[in-house]
Amino acid sequence: MSAIARFVYEFFESIRIAWAQIRANKMRSVLTALGVIIGIVAVTLMGTAIRGIDTGFNNSLAMLGDDVLYVEKWPWGPVEDWWNYANRPQIKITDAEKLNRIIESTPNSMLAVAVPRVGRGCSVKFGDGRVDGIFAMGTTADYARITNVDCVEGRLFNEIESNGGRAVCVLGYDVAEALFPGRSSLDQTVIVDGHPSTVIGVFAKQGEFLGLFSFDNQLVMPITAFTKAWGSRRGAQLQVKVTDKRLLLQAKDELTGAMRRVRGQLPGERDNFSINEQQAFKAQLDPVKTAIAFAGLFITGLSLFVGAIGIMNITFVSVKERTKEIGTRKAIGARRRTILMQFLVEAVSICLIGGIVGMVAAYAVFLGIHFQWPSFPVEFSPDLVVLSMLVSVVTGIVSGIAPAFTASRLDPVVALRYE
Amino acid sequence: MIPPPPPDPLHQRSIRPRGPLVIDIEGVTKLYRMGAETVHALRGVALQVHRNEYMAIMGPSGSGKSTLMNMLGCLDTPTAGHYQFNGKDVSSMTDDELASIRNREIGFVFQTFNLLPRSSSLHNVELPLIYAGVPAAERRLRAQNAMVNVGLADRMMHKPNELSGGQRQRVAIARALVNNPSIILADEPTGNLDSKTGEEIMQLFDVLYEQGNTIIVVTHEEDIARHARRAIRLHDGLIESDRMMDS
Numbered sequence: 001m002s003a004i005a006r007f008v009y010e011f012f013e014s015i016r017i018a019w020a021q022i023r024a025n026k027m028r029s030v031l032t033a034l035g036v037i038i039g040i041v042a043v044t045l046m047g048t049a050i051r052g053i054d055t056g057f058n059n060s061l062a063m064l065g066d067d068v069l070y071v072e073k074w075p076w077g078p079v080e081d082w083w084n085y086a087n088r089p090q091i092k093i094t095d096a097e098k099l100n101r102i103i104e105s106t107p108n109s110m111l112a113v114a115v116p117r118v119g120r121g122c123s124v125k126f127g128d129g130r131v132d133g134i135f136a137m138g139t140t141a142d143y144a145r146i147t148n149v150d151c152v153e154g155r156l157f158n159e160i161e162s163n164g165g166r167a168v169c170v171l172g173y174d175v176a177e178a179l180f181p182g183r184s185s186l187d188q189t190v191i192v193d194g195h196p197s198t199v200i201g202v203f204a205k206q207g208e209f210l211g212l213f214s215f216d217n218q219l220v221m222p223i224t225a226f227t228k229a230w231g232s233r234r235g236a237q238l239q240v241k242v243t244d245k246r247l248l249l250q251a252k253d254e255l256t257g258a259m260r261r262v263r264g265q266l267p268g269e270r271d272n273f274s275i276n277e278q279q280a281f282k283a284q285l286d287p288v289k290t291a292i293a294f295a296g297l298f299i300t301g302l303s304l305f306v307g308a309i310g311i312m313n314i315t316f317v318s319v320k321e322r323t324k325e326i327g328t329r330k331a332i333g334a335r336r337r338t339i340l341m342q343f344l345v346e347a348v349s350i351c352l353i354g355g356i357v358g359m360v361a362a363y364a365v366f367l368g369i370h371f372q373w374p375s376f377p378v379e380f381s382p383d384l385v386v387l388s389m390l391v392s393v394v395t396g397i398v399s400g401i402a403p404a405f406t407a408s409r410l411d412p413v414v415a416l417r418y419e
Numbered sequence: 420m421i422p423p424p425p426p427d428p429l430h431q432r433s434i435r436p437r438g439p440l441v442i443d444i445e446g447v448t449k450l451y452r453m454g455a456e457t458v459h460a461l462r463g464v465a466l467q468v469h470r471n472e473y474m475a476i477m478g479p480s481g482s483g484k485s486t487l488m489n490m491l492g493c494l495d496t497p498t499a500g501h502y503q504f505n506g507k508d509v510s511s512m513t514d515d516e517l518a519s520i521r522n523r524e525i526g527f528v529f530q531t532f533n534l535l536p537r538s539s540s541l542h543n544v545e546l547p548l549i550y551a552g553v554p555a556a557e558r559r560l561r562a563q564n565a566m567v568n569v570g571l572a573d574r575m576m577h578k579p580n581e582l583s584g585g586q587r588q589r590v591a592i593a594r595a596l597v598n599n600p601s602i603i604l605a606d607e608p609t610g611n612l613d614s615k616t617g618e619e620i621m622q623l624f625d626v627l628y629e630q631g632n633t634i635i636v637v638t639h640e641e642d643i644a645r646h647a648r649r650a651i652r653l654h655d656g657l658i659e660s661d662r663m664m665d666s
Contacts, residue, residue, distance in 0.1 A: 005552045020538075331492070331533075332527070333521045
């Protein structure tokens, strides 16, 4: 009990001393803290950027759906033997129908439905207005079962319209905004690369995928209308929804088997198609994300390191200045660890103050960035605050330990003689 | 120089009866290495001090009296020899144990006062109690009592730079007393004071002796040493003489 009591009193005495020191040397304390402040601001902002990028990545990937498998000619990601893939037959729209029949006839299938998609770049005109670089996608009514995007106006086409190949379309949010600013686009007729199409719906805004392209710049029409307008020379993509996303891998196996049947492949033959999924993309991106995070934190960590060196330097000076005082304290009965704690607390105090000020400054900068460029990926969170405070304390301890140790080992006789 | 008080046949300087043995050193040697040279600061000193003694340690500079004081105060350990403090062998103690003895058993008074400049005098006096783990309320009380004892009841909240030299030394003496030490070790306590103030401080020491404290003063001034009841004289690292002093 007495040892704990003594520790507590000595700790509070250390805080009292640290506070008195900081107040007595205001200029010095400010300059020292500045090093830590800048370091913490840099590290914190880097943390918010990394957080923001992470969230952005995850949001983008979510657009791909975590319960959808993509059957395509090419796999996502780099390939070594390009010719093997280039020589593969295209995925055909009819493959989807065959696949759906197999799925329906399979009891307890892990696959729900296969939806074919074809696409092309096009321009859309209405009256005097025209937008280029629009992605026109042809698909079936089953697309509604696959996509998790809602219509903010109107609806997706139904099976009758799809089978009949009616010239209707659903516009992406930005397309509708561009051609029909401030009013409804429903029941209007737009010209898609020369082909008229009636708008029956508008998709809700989705945002950009990894900043690469935007789902809002597309329009969706029945696949039959698409092929009527532009033929089906181009290959298709099959989107296959799985029933339980936890069993994605097993579903992938089932789909492989089904596709091989659809394509009439012999056993032993390699698949002449690829099945892609969000996870593969993620696995590609994760090392990139981690590398960026490490590089970023390392570089900003260097600035904090410089701040820490400043703390170490000043604490050494403080020890030297107060050599006689240290001798006196030892003569009165302070033990080595008391002196060690005293100077460690001093170093940590400055670091903590610098950390708090730095945190506030970083938050201000973050708000500035957020308001000025809302789409820039930054994200501030409570655990970032806690982490930065922890980093401050650890920085203080690491910087202060060497001078504090020196102080604790001073010979009281020599120290008392110091002028 | 103040002339010594005329011998007063009616006034006998009190010498209190000796208590138990506090300091018992035997064959104590201290060597320093200064570059290539070895300095023999103490060359085999033997000394016994009992409770209720008032002793002066004298000698020219280089005689080893500072070294002896550091040794007695457990600030330094001998190169050879034994030191028993209150019956315990000090020479084999760890750093923490020595710190504990300095805290509880020894009260230092320095020539340069050695007060913490940014703390009030009360907090300066409290410091040994903080290191002893005494709770705040009791600390405050004991520190206040110590300050009253040295006549500074109205200066508790003053910082050292707001006090005169004599007052600062009183604060230092209160600090030395606050933990009820076995001995008070004073190193040239009046060295930084003018003669009048110095005399006041020595009178305070007289009062403290009457109150039951054991006092050891290191000095090179005869007038200061005259207040003590026993004087030892060091020369070249050895005790040259050790005699009781009558008024």
